[in-house]
Amino acid sequence: MKIAEVGNIVEFKEGLQGVVEKVNENSVIVDLTIMENFHDLDMEEKTVINHKRYKILNHPNEH
Template structure:
């Protein structure tokens, strides 16, 4: 299992995408405001995602 790093873009929970802001032992904190339809989702700006529950889409390199 590859663990995301700060700045990576990840996909989780059926298509939600976000930028990793902090990496914890078992999870990452993700900013989901990069999504075009963020305001339609009625969600908080940040969310916590377990390492087992996401896929890395883009590296921060």
């Protein structure tokens, strides 16, 4: 299992995306405000996701 790093964009729960802000032992904290439709979703700005529950989409240094 590859663990995300700060700055990675991850996807979880069938299409939700966020930028990793903090990596904990068993989870990451992500900022969801990067999604274009964030304000339509009625969600908190940040959420915690277990390492088993997301997939890494890209790293900000990759193009």
